[in-house]
Amino acid sequence: MHKSLFVVLLAAGLPALAQAPTPLTAHLDKVSLTFALGANGQPNYTINYEQKPVVQPSRLGLVFQDGQGFDGALTLTGSEIKDVDETWQPVWGEVKNIRNHYQQLTVHLRQKAAPGRRLDVVFRVFADGVGFRYEFPRQQALGNFVVMDELTEFALPADHQAFWIPGDYDTNEYLYTKSRLSAVDNSAQVKKSEEIAVRVAPDAQAVATPLMLKADNGLYINIHEAAQVNYPAMQLHVDRASHRLTARLVPDAVGSKAFLHAPAHTPWRTVVVSDKATDILASKLILNLNEPSKLTNTEWIKPMKFVGVWWEMQIGKSDWKYANSLDTLDAKGQLIPTGRHGANTANVKRYIDFAAQHHLGGVLVEGWNVGWEDWFGNWKENVFDFVTPYPDFNVQQISDYAKGKGVQMIMHNETSGAATNYEQHLDTAYQFMNKYGYPAVKTGYVGRIIPRGEHHDGQWMSNHFVRVAEMAAKHHVSVDMHESVRPTGLSRTYPNWMASEAGRGNEYNAFSIGSPPEHETIMPFTRFMGGPMDYTPGIFKLQNYEPTGKRRVQTTLAKQLALYVTLYSPLQMAADLPENYNEHLDAFQFIEDVPVDWDDTRIVAAEPGDYLTTARRAKGKDEWYLGSITDENARQQPVKLDFLTPGRRYQAIIYADAKDADWQKNPAAYQITRQVVTSKSTLTLRLAPGGGAAVSFKPL
Template sequence: MRKFLLAGLLLITAYQVEAQTTSPLTARLDKVSLTFAVGADGHPTYAVSFGSKTVIKPSRLGLSFADGRGFDGPLVLTGSETKSVDETWQPVWGEVKTIRNHYQQLTVHLRQPDANGRRLDVVFRVFADGVGFRYEFPRQAGLQYFTVQDEHTEFNLPANHKSFWIPGDYDSNEYAYTTSRLSEVNTTPIKAIELKAPANRIQTPLMLKSDDGLYINIHEAALVNYPAMMLNVDTQTFCLSSQLVPDGTGTGAKAYLQAPEHTPWRTIVVSDKAPDMLASKLILNLNEPSKLPDTNWIKPQKFVGVWWEMQVGKSSWNYSDSSNIRLAGTDWSKLKPNGRHGATTANVKRYIDFAAAHHIPGVLVEGWNVGWEDWVGNWKEDVFDFVTPYPDFDVQELQRYAASKGVNIIMHHETSGSATNYERRQDAAYRFMNEHGYISVKTGYVGRIIPRGEHHDGQWMVNHYVRTAQNTADHRIMVDMHEAVRPTGLHRTYPNWLACESARGNEFNAFAEGSAPEHETILPFTRYMGGPMDYTPGIFKLQGYAAADPKRQMHSTLAKQLALYVTLYSPLQMAADLPENYEQHLDAFQFIEDVPVDWDDTRILAAEPGDYITTVRKAKGRDEWYLGSITDEQARKQPVKLDFLTPGQRYEAIIYADGKGADWQTNPAAYRISRQVVTSRSSLSLQLAPGGGAAVSFKPVAK
């Protein structure tokens, strides 16, 4: 016993000497600085500042493993190295033509203080607008297969910041944002969708604003082979601690890994200017370059579709109202149609005609395939096969008709949450798409996940989304995923992954209490920090569209619906309303027809989370600019200098503005369209109605 005690004392003494003689390590770029240290107790910490202001106070780092020997301390610092990177790259599509990737990197090497101590690296990248860091597990004899039980990353905030948050639900992101102080975070009063969280657990991206003028966003980048990170808020100390989404075993396990491996990046974006937050490319830069050898087939696009009519109760996804339907063994031709089915050959042709007439490349069709009668409320494995159409959907005829009109049909794959069934059938489904000219697919994961017990945001499903992105790419198919984990910049690595839903979209105005007018002014600072969203803007019938509730209305003016095509970025933008509603306002629809979905430049002219955003973008390969300006429930006058225009060039500005007396509650459809010739020396004054907005196109005038 004395021998073991002596050995232990010598080990502790050696560890204390090493820890005490290690100075803090720093990295800095412009105003952002990072400090790393190992305390006397062996716990590693980091801190972040912006100029003289504290962003993150010393905060804990570490992980716990299922074997009880994780890296949660004590640890010994064995070395470090730094490097500087300054490069540029061009995205396949995006908000800008070229992106600068400039950072200072600090890598610290840690080990457990025993003779065969396991090793851990923490890599920090310091950008001019924030910090990213991740844990890396080198190849080593003492660490091969391991299970992460918990991650102990903290974000120790210096004060009771204003925050914009949604509950930390493991299975849904579709919540309205709450604006409160951190001390007031409480998810209990919120009507849950699939909520499995205590009252103090919230999601990322989390947007914060300090009383001394800092804007801070906390999220993650490159989420692969790991569960999503939620945040537990200490409402007394304002320390945020990571909470990983558990797996389906019930053991509390979070991630199953094999060294060498690494976690996703934890990201902290910071600035003293709100527009700079929206311009940040930090999260995108922390993702790997494209894995696809050829990307010429990837085409951002606008689309219309058989979708909104189901949301508002005009038609149905299901062909029949019969019960006891089975995927196999049902003779669908003998079932009695309900007369409300939306995805009929004739109706799809109507959308194709509208798209072709207005230069819209795509038509989404939901409810085309058998199985919808056997889904809702049933936690069932085999609901859809993704290749069998309903009797009134003629695949060959619609393929021919769409091609003759120069339009592509967008496939829809609702999985009913059965990811295992979808994975088994993906190859057949994608070959079916290739054979019939479908170049893009919208996937859905509504419902409880199968494998049973897994969560939408857990490791298994995170890997499923990545596998789906790769599988669609292998078949040269673009993908838009709904009900997926919120994005973390992986569209750089898989540029065929055009968009996700993963938030409360425009559809909630149709079948729920809707979203407050401030919702679209918060989303770019939160959900959009990780990547584009399929928000489905462009609703023109703003009142009286919901058969189930005639009093329901959009929380927006018509002009704001136009502005969203600019302020809410996506390479995949839906003109979501019905053709007949657009045909009543073709003068306003012209903006939707004109506005691009791919850009060479983006400028955030004015922004404040929860209040207003004004954004201008330059069309890809053309000297055309498009502006969107939106506000919350407050009317605003937004001055705009046009110095982004090419000097010496005259432009025709077509201004789509809120009309006289416009108000999202009482007069949402009032709009006016005006034209004037402007130059880079001109300015505009946009009057935004309550819940309103303005959209402007700038096209060169021949000299």
């Protein structure tokens, strides 16, 4: 599925031991990169967009445990430039075809001092940004080595507006802060975010990536990474005076950052830039920097929508655990049930019936397996075996019932953070899924990680997540990982790794202060830059859904519909309870209709933290779906329909906020209208405070 159009090598190589002149440059369209060695022999790079500075001269380098890393003076021994322009097709995604067009500059460096180790820095310049990484060639002087620090810098020219969350070793589930870089201080937020299970953020000036920036000169800049394999996640330390960002790698249990053996390489460091916010969201730079699929057969990978026994647990209607504790036993030594266990056969069949009735592909069930009485907060290894159901969950009966209804069951494997225990059971767990016909699994890592001392975003766990994706692929199972490291485009390499959480999803509206209306307008520019998220949209009962009556989902119902288009995932949950959907089946029709795989995507209008309008064309059909969302401010959003096929007439079904809708005062008020449109038509969508609109376009 990978079709190369052309590759042109330009003769720029220099004799291996000759000192090459600097600076060296590479460019494509409006983006240019310059590499140079400073007077002290330290390498640096610069990025410009047209004549505007994006990254000013910034240091490159790495510190090794043996003191012989690439943090001292280096000699430039040669360089090459090549141009690549190719097109490839993802197994699933937001578009059918992806163009991978870049100019690559490879710089060969050698230490001036003994032992004279060699390092390559590879830059790829795209029309919408730059990716670069360190590569360690095979060499006598470099076998096994330990990276202690990465010196990569992003020296920004001004005090940009930033959308950021704390740089935490174990979670990406904070609310976003909008501030100038000079105001970054995460200490208060980390301390008060008690609803997050594990928080480790020792640097008050550290922010996580993807980091979204808006410059006063009109540029939009996103800093992240791509293809994070066998390496810890990169965070960024903010020098609030100089606006210089410096890489901070998540440490392991002994304080090191990465154990490597040459030949090796780091992940790509990415800078996406444009003078249009819409271009940031349309960028495929991060996907393009990942390797092609390692799976030769991908026909079994199927995007789907699903419902699940999950939200009712989040809001306290039922529970994951079967008994109050492991010590509540009857005379026969059996667990005494509380009567509140959600994952029981009769309840699961109810969800299967709803999925079948509304043509949804799957049903997820959490809390089906023994261990939930002892799973949280104990830092305990052997909690779950991933194959033993509770007495009231009949695996075979449920599987047969679902199959008879044309519905597939989605497995749930919560590890309680004990990744070692999960790895010991991996093959058995996935054989169990194969036996009972589960095509997908949602994994979870709530709690402190075992091996003890490791972090969710460190090198060990990054490799664990890849091992899980590989094991799942071996058994033809797709995976949705929760509490994982944030995505970096690895869904291209492992297309069965279809989604992750790694961010603050809709669930926080169930048990915390929730997420403000601007949250979903920031997430596409931050968390979603690296890949799809299991955000769990589709909540229809927006208030009075939990025992206290104090919490509320901070959107309108129409905005929940729009999220199916604006927040992409090939695994999309209809997260609310069947009975809540049954009260609004006319609105639920949009969830039933909207696809999860696309041939084309157009970012119609966007501004981080304010609004977003996205249109997508269904896979293999001339049907379009549009989602438009706003923050706490009401808006009138004009939408030109020039993405529709010229000369064709479409019926537009518009699911919109009612005139009196408001996320605080009247969130469930919506109206559904129909009209005939063409590619020359324009819609004007009225978005209520915290509101949105969803539109389907089907040809007449």
